[in-house]
Amino acid sequence: MSLYFDAVNILTEPSSGGSFKSRIYSARNLRATPPQIYALIIEASKWDRVLAEVIERADILTWERKLSPLLALLLVHDHLLSKKGIAAPATHPLRQAVERHKVRLKAEFTKARVRRGCATVEQLKAALLREKRQAHGGSHFIYPRWVRINNIRSTLDEQLRTTFSSYECVETLAELAPEDDDPKKRKLLYIDPHIPDLVAVPFGADFTSSPAYKNGEIILQDKASCFPAYLLLGDRGPQDAWEGDLVDGCAAPGNKTTHMASLLAKQRKQKKTRKQIFSMDASRVRSKTLQKMVSLAGADPTVTVLQGQDFLALDPMDSQFENVSGLLLDPSCSGSGIVGRDDVPQLTLPVSKASQPSKSQSKKRKRRVDDGDEAEEQQPKATAAASTASPSDENDIPTDAVDHERLTKLSNLQARIVEHAMKFSSATHVTYSTCSIHLIENEAVVARLLSSEVAQQRSWRLLRRDEQPEGLRKWKYRGIRRDRDAETDVESDESAVVANLSDEDLEACLRCWSGDAEGLGGFFVAGFVRDSLSHTAREAASPQDDQEDNNDEGEWEGFSD
Numbered sequence: 001m002s003l004y005f006d007a008v009n010i011l012t013e014p015s016s017g018g019s020f021k022s023r024i025y026s027a028r029n030l031r032a033t034p035p036q037i038y039a040l041i042i043e044a045s046k047w048d049r050v051l052a053e054v055i056e057r058a059d060i061l062t063w064e065r066k067l068s069p070l071l072a073l074l075l076v077h078d079h080l081l082s083k084k085g086i087a088a089p090a091t092h093p094l095r096q097a098v099e100r101h102k103v104r105l106k107a108e109f110t111k112a113r114v115r116r117g118c119a120t121v122e123q124l125k126a127a128l129l130r131e132k133r134q135a136h137g138g139s140h141f142i143y144p145r146w147v148r149i150n151n152i153r154s155t156l157d158e159q160l161r162t163t164f165s166s167y168e169c170v171e172t173l174a175e176l177a178p179e180d181d182d183p184k185k186r187k188l189l190y191i192d193p194h195i196p197d198l199v200a201v202p203f204g205a206d207f208t209s210s211p212a213y214k215n216g217e218i219i220l221q222d223k224a225s226c227f228p229a230y231l232l233l234g235d236r237g238p239q240d241a242w243e244g245d246l247v248d249g250c251a252a253p254g255n256k257t258t259h260m261a262s263l264l265a266k267q268r269k270q271k272k273t274r275k276q277i278f279s280m281d282a283s284r285v286r287s288k289t290l291q292k293m294v295s296l297a298g299a300d301p302t303v304t305v306l307q308g309q310d311f312l313a314l315d316p317m318d319s320q321f322e323n324v325s326g327l328l329l330d331p332s333c334s335g336s337g338i339v340g341r342d343d344v345p346q347l348t349l350p351v352s353k354a355s356q357p358s359k360s361q362s363k364k365r366k367r368r369v370d371d372g373d374e375a376e377e378q379q380p381k382a383t384a385a386a387s388t389a390s391p392s393d394e395n396d397i398p399t400d401a402v403d404h405e406r407l408t409k410l411s412n413l414q415a416r417i418v419e420h421a422m423k424f425s426s427a428t429h430v431t432y433s434t435c436s437i438h439l440i441e442n443e444a445v446v447a448r449l450l451s452s453e454v455a456q457q458r459s460w461r462l463l464r465r466d467e468q469p470e471g472l473r474k475w476k477y478r479g480i481r482r483d484r485d486a487e488t489d490v491e492s493d494e495s496a497v498v499a500n501l502s503d504e505d506l507e508a509c510l511r512c513w514s515g516d517a518e519g520l521g522g523f524f525v526a527g528f529v530r531d532s533l534s535h536t537a538r539e540a541a542s543p544q545d546d547q548e549d550n551n552d553e554g555e556w557e558g559f560s561d
C-alpha cells in the first residue's frame with residue numbers, strides 16, 4: 001500500500017524544482033521504489049478521465065470515506081488495469097475498500113469503453129489520448145524542451161553535427177507533439193525563428209547525461225527567458241560589438257547572465273575576453289548556484305559574480321561601474337506565468353456524489369450566480385497538482401488567487417529596482433522582465449517607470465518595436481492595456497488596473513502567454529533606452545535619487561484605476 005501513499009505524497013507536496021522524474025528519484029522517505037511510483041503516476045495519468053468517470057458513476061467515494069479522490073484513482077487504476085492488481089495484501093482495508101465494488105467498477109469501465117465506441121481496451125486508450133488533446137486545445141502537448149546553444153563553448157552548427165546528429169529537423173513547433181502514443185519516440189528538432197541559437201525538441205528528451213550538457217555546451221533554458229538578454233544585446237556582430245560593461249542585477253540561478261556572456265562571445269572578433277559583466281544576487285545561497293552556472297558555461301573570464309549583493313545597495317556613481325552601459329533586471333515576481341516547469345501530470349480526479357450539491361443547494365447556488373457571484377458557480381473540475389503553475393524558489397509561490405496587496409508590494413520593489421538601474425551614469429540600455437502575467441507587475445510598472453523622475457530627467461524611453469533585434473521584432477504578442485480575463489483570454493473591462501501607455505509603448509512591450517501554440521509560459525519584457533547622454537547636467541540630482549530609494553512605496557503614477 002506504501003506505493004499509493006508515496007504516489008499521493010509526490011503529487012500533492014509542493015515542488016522543490018527539477019523535473020518530475022528527478023524529484024521522484026531524489027525524494028527521501030519513500031517506501032516503494034522510484035520506478036514503481038513513476039510508472040504508476042504516468043500510467044494513471046493516461047487513464048484519469050475514464051477512471052474519474054468510473055469512480056463517480058460507481059459512487060464508491062460516498063461509501064468508502066477513507067478513500068480520497070486521488071488515492072481512489074490510483075487504486076482503481078491498478079485494480080482495473082494492472083496485471084497484478086492492487087499492490088497490497090488482500091486483507092488490507094484500502095484494497096478491500098476498492099474490491100468490495102469490483103462488479104460495479106468493471107461494469108462502469110465497460111460502459112465507458114462502449115460509450116466511446118471502442119471495441120478493445122487498447123482502442124479506449126487511444127481514444128482517451130485524443131480526448132485529452134482536445135480538452136487542452138492541443139497546447140498541453142506542445143510544451144517542448146527548449147535548448148540554448150552556448151556560444152562560449154560551441155556553435156549551433158557544431159551541436160547539429162554532434163548532440164543532435166540523429167535528430168530530424170521539422171518546420172513547425174506543432175510537429176514536436178507526438179501524433180499518437182508514438183512508441184518510436186522520434187527524435188525531432190525545431191530551430192527557433194525568434195531567438196538565435198535556440199532549438200526545441202519534444203518534451204521527454206533528456207540531455208542531463210549528455211556530454212554537451214555536462215560540458216556547458218548546451219543550456220536548458222525556456223525560450224521566453226532568452227528574450228531579455230537578446231533584447232539588450234541584439235544582433236550585433238564583430239563590427240559593432242557591445243562596448244561597455246553590463247550588469248545583471250537579479251541574476252540567480254544565472255540563465256540570463258550566461259546568455260549575455262554567450263551573445264558577447266558571438267560578437268567578439270577574437271578569442272580575447274575581458275571581465276565585462278557584473279552579475280549578482282541578494283541571496284547568498286542562490287548566488288552559489290549562479291557561480292556554478294557561470295563556471296559551467298565557461299563564462300568566468302567575462303563575468304564577475306558578486307555573491308549575496310543587493311543590487312539596490314550598489315552605488316551607481318561608484319567608479320567601478322562608470323562604464324556600465326547595459327543593465328538587465330529580472331527581479332522576483334509573482335511567478336504567475338510559470339507553467340509545467342516540472343511536468344507534473346495533471347490528473348482529473350473523481351468528485352464524490354456526497355460532496356456534489358443537492359438539487360436544493362444547486363438552486364441556491366444558481367440564485368447566487370444570478371446575484372452576480374459567479375465565482376461560486378464556476379468550480380473547476382478537480383485536479384491533482386491543480387494549478388498549472390509550479391512553485392519556484394526564485395519567485396513567490398504562485399497561487400490561483402490574485403492577492404492584490406502582495407502584487408502591489410512586488411510591483412513597488414520591481415519599479416524601485418529598475419529606477420535604480422536607470423541611475424547608472426553611462427547606462428543607455430535597460431531591460432525589465434518578469435514571469436508574471438499580471439498587468440500590475442508588467443505594463444503598469446513600465447508606465448510608472450516612464451513617468452518617474454529619473455526617467456524624465458535622464459530621457460529614458462522604451463525601445464520601440466522597429467528598433468528591436470530582428471527576431472523579437474517578428475514576435476507578435478505585445479503589451480496589453482488591461483488584464484486579460486482568465487476565461488476568455490480577452491482584455492477585460494473589469495481589470496482593476498489600466499496601464500497608462502500609448503499604443504506605440506504597448507507595441508514596444510513583449511508578452512508571452514501559456515496555453516497557445518508557442519509552447520511557452522507567461523512572460524513579460526520591455527527594453528528602455530536613452531537617446532543621448534547630453535542631459536548630464538540635469539542628472540546631478542543624485543541626493544534626491546538616494547532619498548527616493550529609501551522611500552519604499554514611491555509615487556504611484558504609472559496607471560489609473
Ligand SMILES: C[S@@+](CC[C@H](N)C(=O)[O-])C[C@H]1O[C@@H](n2cnc3c(N)ncnc32)[C@H](O)[C@@H]1O
Binds near residue numbers: 282309311332
Ligand atoms: C526571477 S529570479 C532571477 C532569475 C535569473 N535572472 C535567471 O534568469 O536565471 C529573481 C532573483 O532576484 C533576486 N533578487 C531579488 N531582489 C534582489 C535585489 N534587490 N538585489 C539582488 N538580487 C535580488 C532573488 O534572490 C532571485 O534570485
